[in-house]
Amino acid sequence: MKKTIQQLVVERILILDGAMGTMIQQYNLREEDFRNERFAHIRGQLRGNNDLLSLTRPDVIQEIHRKYLEAGADIIETNTFSSTAVSMADYHVQEYVREMNLAAVKLAREIADEYTTKNPDKPRFVAGAVGPTNKTCSMSPDVNNPAFRALSYDGLATAYQEQIEALLEGGVDVLLIETIFDTLNAKAAIFAAEKAMKVTGREVPLMISVTVSDIGGRTLSGQTLDAFLASIQHANIFSVGLNCSFGADQLKPFLSQMAARAPYYISAYPNAGLPNSLGAYDQTPEEMAEQVKEYIDENLVNIIGGCCGTTDAYIAKYTDLIKGVQPRVPVAKPDCMWISGLELLEVKPEINFVNIGERCNVAGSRKFLRLIQEKKYEEALSIARTQVEDGALIIDVNMDDGLLDGVEEMTTFLNLIASEPEISRVPVMIDSSKWEVIEAGLKCLQGKCVVNSISLKEGEEAFLEHARAVRQYGAAVVVMAFDEKGQADTAQRKIAVCERAYRLLVDKVGFNPHDIIFDPNILTVATGIEEHNNYAVDFIEATEWIRKNLPGVHVSGGVSNLSFSLRGNDYIREAIHAVFLYYAIQKGMDMGIVNPATSVLYTDIPADVLKIIEDVVLNRTPDGSEQLIELAEKLKAASSGETGQVVRHDAWRDEPLEERLKHALVKGIGDFLEDDLAEALMKYDKAVDIIEGPLMKGMNYVGDLFGAGKMFLPQVVKTARTMKKAVAILQPVIESEKQGDVKNAGKVLVATVRGDVHDIGKNIVAVVMACNGYEIIDLGVMVPSETILKRAIEEKVDMIGLSGLITPSLEEMVHVASELEKAGFDLPLLIGGATTSKLHTALKIAPAYHAPVVYLKDASQNAGVASKLLNPLMKPEFTKELAEEYQLLREKGKPVHREIVSLEDAQKNRLNLF
Numbered sequence: 001m002k003k004t005i006q007q008l009v010v011e012r013i014l015i016l017d018g019a020m021g022t023m024i025q026q027y028n029l030r031e032e033d034f035r036n037e038r039f040a041h042i043r044g045q046l047r048g049n050n051d052l053l054s055l056t057r058p059d060v061i062q063e064i065h066r067k068y069l070e071a072g073a074d075i076i077e078t079n080t081f082s083s084t085a086v087s088m089a090d091y092h093v094q095e096y097v098r099e100m101n102l103a104a105v106k107l108a109r110e111i112a113d114e115y116t117t118k119n120p121d122k123p124r125f126v127a128g129a130v131g132p133t134n135k136t137c138s139m140s141p142d143v144n145n146p147a148f149r150a151l152s153y154d155g156l157a158t159a160y161q162e163q164i165e166a167l168l169e170g171g172v173d174v175l176l177i178e179t180i181f182d183t184l185n186a187k188a189a190i191f192a193a194e195k196a197m198k199v200t201g202r203e204v205p206l207m208i209s210v211t212v213s214d215i216g217g218r219t220l221s222g223q224t225l226d227a228f229l230a231s232i233q234h235a236n237i238f239s240v241g242l243n244c245s246f247g248a249d250q251l252k253p254f255l256s257q258m259a260a261r262a263p264y265y266i267s268a269y270p271n272a273g274l275p276n277s278l279g280a281y282d283q284t285p286e287e288m289a290e291q292v293k294e295y296i297d298e299n300l301v302n303i304i305g306g307c308c309g310t311t312d313a314y315i316a317k318y319t320d321l322i323k324g325v326q327p328r329v330p331v332a333k334p335d336c337m338w339i340s341g342l343e344l345l346e347v348k349p350e351i352n353f354v355n356i357g358e359r360c361n362v363a364g365s366r367k368f369l370r371l372i373q374e375k376k377y378e379e380a381l382s383i384a385r386t387q388v389e390d391g392a393l394i395i396d397v398n399m400d401d402g403l404l405d406g407v408e409e410m411t412t413f414l415n416l417i418a419s420e421p422e423i424s425r426v427p428v429m430i431d432s433s434k435w436e437v438i439e440a441g442l443k444c445l446q447g448k449c450v451v452n453s454i455s456l457k458e459g460e461e462a463f464l465e466h467a468r469a470v471r472q473y474g475a476a477v478v479v480m481a482f483d484e485k486g487q488a489d490t491a492q493r494k495i496a497v498c499e500r501a502y503r504l505l506v507d508k509v510g511f512n513p514h515d516i517i518f519d520p521n522i523l524t525v526a527t528g529i530e531e532h533n534n535y536a537v538d539f540i541e542a543t544e545w546i547r548k549n550l551p552g553v554h555v556s557g558g559v560s561n562l563s564f565s566l567r568g569n570d571y572i573r574e575a576i577h578a579v580f581l582y583y584a585i586q587k588g589m590d591m592g593i594v595n596p597a598t599s600v601l602y603t604d605i606p607a608d609v610l611k612i613i614e615d616v617v618l619n620r621t622p623d624g625s626e627q628l629i630e631l632a633e634k635l636k637a638a639s640s641g642e643t644g645q646v647v648r649h650d651a652w653r654d655e656p657l658e659e660r661l662k663h664a665l666v667k668g669i670g671d672f673l674e675d676d677l678a679e680a681l682m683k684y685d686k687a688v689d690i691i692e693g694p695l696m697k698g699m700n701y702v703g704d705l706f707g708a709g710k711m712f713l714p715q716v717v718k719t720a721r722t723m724k725k726a727v728a729i730l731q732p733v734i735e736s737e738k739q740g741d742v743k744n745a746g747k748v749l750v751a752t753v754r755g756d757v758h759d760i761g762k763n764i765v766a767v768v769m770a771c772n773g774y775e776i777i778d779l780g781v782m783v784p785s786e787t788i789l790k791r792a793i794e795e796k797v798d799m800i801g802l803s804g805l806i807t808p809s810l811e812e813m814v815h816v817a818s819e820l821e822k823a824g825f826d827l828p829l830l831i832g833g834a835t836t837s838k839l840h841t842a843l844k845i846a847p848a849y850h851a852p853v854v855y856l857k858d859a860s861q862n863a864g865v866a867s868k869l870l871n872p873l874m875k876p877e878f879t880k881e882l883a884e885e886y887q888l889l890r891e892k893g894k895p896v897h898r899e900i901v902s903l904e905d906a907q908k909n910r911l912n913l914f
């Protein structure tokens with residue numbers, strides 16, 4: 001019998017294959033190869049759609065598999081990285097997805113089995129490759145609408161399920177969900193994989209591989225690796241690891257971090273070093289093997305392979321490296337709760353209390369309700385932000401109101417939060433009594449969140465169904481002490497209901513006990529009704545029992561409920577909460593929904609007041625409530641006229657104007673822009689000077705921070721949004737200043753090239769140029785060359801600007817340039833965006849087009865260059881200098897490695913967004 005991958009992985013380190021793309025490139029395939037007769041009728045270009053080759057050039061794909069098997073790979077990946085309807089729609093071939101996946105598995109299966117038969121001592125395995133798709137569920141592609149999503153969780157999960165069912169039916173041995181850049185996409189893939197396994201009746205191990213996109217070690221969507229591990233903790237995972245990102249060397253610290261924490265086998269398949277300025281990888285197989293050897297020597301990995309730039313020559317080096325090496329043993333599972341936003345919250349026993357912010361609740365805050373009703377989301381977000389600033393470790397979000405569409409409001413608000421890194425740093429607690437609202441919320445969050453709540457109110461069946469769903473979505477859960485008979489009010493009832501729920505969750509659903517939070521109901525005391533007097537004591541007693549008898553779980557509650565009877569007297573309410581928490585925490589209450597801004601400490605409460613409050617909370621005298629109400633009246637009278645509210649004052653508001661503008665940009669705070677810009681308009685001659693001066697300076701500072709790994713993408717996106725807001729405020733002034741100065745500087749077409757969805761840089765260029773009097777025709781993202789040419793003619797533009805952030809965009813820009821040449825254009829071409837470089841422009845783009853092709857390092861250069869290009873007096877000299885400079889670069893010839901300076905520098909170049 002052939003050994004299984006699970007048996008083999010404990011015996012030795014396994015070898016995964018290298019890149020498919022790099023190998024395909026070597027065949028220099030043309031459009032006809034990709035298209036074949038089969039797809040003659042499909043419109044648009046098919047070249048570059050590598051997955052289609054499983055149908056049109058199966059010989060090539062199988063030969064590549066053979067080369068990797070020959071090189072010693074134990075596991076080969078199917079050619080299905082992009083074989084989902086979501087990705088294939090770009091090429092208009094989404095209806096062939098099932099067939100592509102089946103064909104791809106067959107190619108890999110046949111050849112893997114051939115090798116296994118030849119040498120049964122080295123069995124070969126087929127991994128079904130499942131890529132991230134070309135869209136992200138966690139971020140908006142529209143700078144103006146952060147709540148927008150180009151792809152929904154449901155849409156993605158459906159597409160993944162279609163792919164994965166075919167992979168499983170085709171006979172893959174494992175699934176490899178890889179190159180994860182957005183955890184929400186990955187969660188949809190995991191969700192789909194579980195469903196597909198059920199439908200097909202085939203269970204296979206799940207391999208997960210994430211890619212970090214900055215040197216701070218975060219995913220593109222901003223999560224730390226620790227937070228990522230929490231997000232996928234619910235899945236039945238065989239291995240987890242890292243791929244792509246960097247070369248083996250730069251990936252190592254992140255791999256160590258992961259290996260130290262992830263209780264699974266660890267995989268790594270890095271790129272062949274860092275890309276050079278042409279987007280190519282030129283580390284040699286020997287160099288790479290030397291670095292991968294360090295992984296092995298340091299006992300970091302169980303599975304090794306290669307990503308971008310690697311070929312069979314690289315993989316062939318691995319066989320010697322793993323000889324005689326004992327494989328790594330995974331670390332133990334965490335013995336505490338992991339939940340996450342962009343960052344991990346590890347609820348360790350030594351954390352004695354986790355405070356959950358209560359204020360984003362339409363039923364618990366009149367202000368929040370009004371803001372949501374009036375759709376004033378910016379201000380509503382400030383409430384969330386303030387809570388996090390005040391120290392909330394989780395924020396509760398509740399949209400349950402009879403006149404609101406709960407599903408819609410929950411979705412909008414959570415999508416908005418996802419765009420606010422200062423808020424989405426912390427995990428979210430989705431609070432609703434409606435299951436459909438909870439489910440909608442679960443589909444928005446990449447972090448591991450908390451569902452608040454489920455209960456036995458509607459019986460066991462509904463309870464189990466919801467609990468299973470919560471688990472599948474990968475969340476922790478609050479269980480309220482309700483059952484078919486209603487709310488549990490006495491300690492006995494609370495204990496009985498929680499114990500019953502625990503057994504169901506742990507025994508029947510297989511819930512991780514650390515992911516269970518019991519809420520034994522904090523009910524209102526001091527109501528004047530005698531039966532209510534023991535409510536706090538009952539809660540505390542139940543808490544103690546639960547923590548002692550239901551191992552692993554947490555206990556939480558809505559603390560402000562306790563004092564509803566004293567509404568209007570904030571001081572007394574806060575003092576009651578402080579006293580209650582003082583006792584409840586001692587007995588094991590380790591979480592609580594509270595107002596994080598509360599300032600009353602137990603130790604600050606004067607002795608006479610404390611005695612009265614303790615009498616009530618601990619139910620020590622029958623007339624406690626009366627005394628408390630009396631005290632409350634007294635205190636109220638004494639403080640009449642005062643609101644008791646402290647006006648917040650942020651220190652940064654006292655800084656000089658330029659510092660304030662910079663701070664607003666860096667932090668992405670739009671609230672004070674109106675005031676600050678009004679002040680700036682008095683100080684500066686022209687509105688444009690504010691943009692090109694302090695605002696651009698702030699943006700460049702953000703670029704530096706990002707390059708240094710001190711900011712991550714969602715933060716940068718927020719910055720761009722704030723910049724946009726600032727410009728919008730200044731726009732009317734700019735317009736009025738232009739009056740009289742009728743001269744239009746020129747018309748510029750800008751576009752992010754086909755295959756690329758990134759447009760922050762392009763949008764800033766558009767704004768800056770518009771401010772300089774240029775008319776901008778912005779074609780958006782993913783623009784094919786045909787459209788660029790067509791619109792350039794229609795609009796009679798004076799020049800064209802191309803933007804791109806990812807490596808394939810380099811080739812696309814060369815393509816656009818040659819199309820312009822073919823069509824006889826004479827317009828100057830501006831090139832900008834990450835991955836682009838002066839060297840690549842000189843070496844590859846400029847030679848394809850006779851007119852000036854200018855590389856621009858950042859948005860501030862555009863206007864200056866454009867004015868030279870459009871000035872008949874300056875253009876000849878400028879063009880001549882440019883040609884000479886390019887010639888010099890070409891003569892120097894070979895692309896230089898960017899790591900020559902430092903990793904920081906390399907990274908800055910790679911992700912130079914502006």
Ligand code: THG
Pocket residue numbers: 358359361363364365366367398431452453478480519521522557558559560561567593
């Ligand atoms: N358990 C669980 N979830 C819960 C609760 C619970 N979610 C909701 C609630 N209870 C906890 N949240 C709040 C939020 C606000 C208030 C009370 C509980 C509150 N608000 C002020 C009031 O009503 O007086 C409103 C003041 C204002 O308008 O600003 O007290 O128990 N699992």
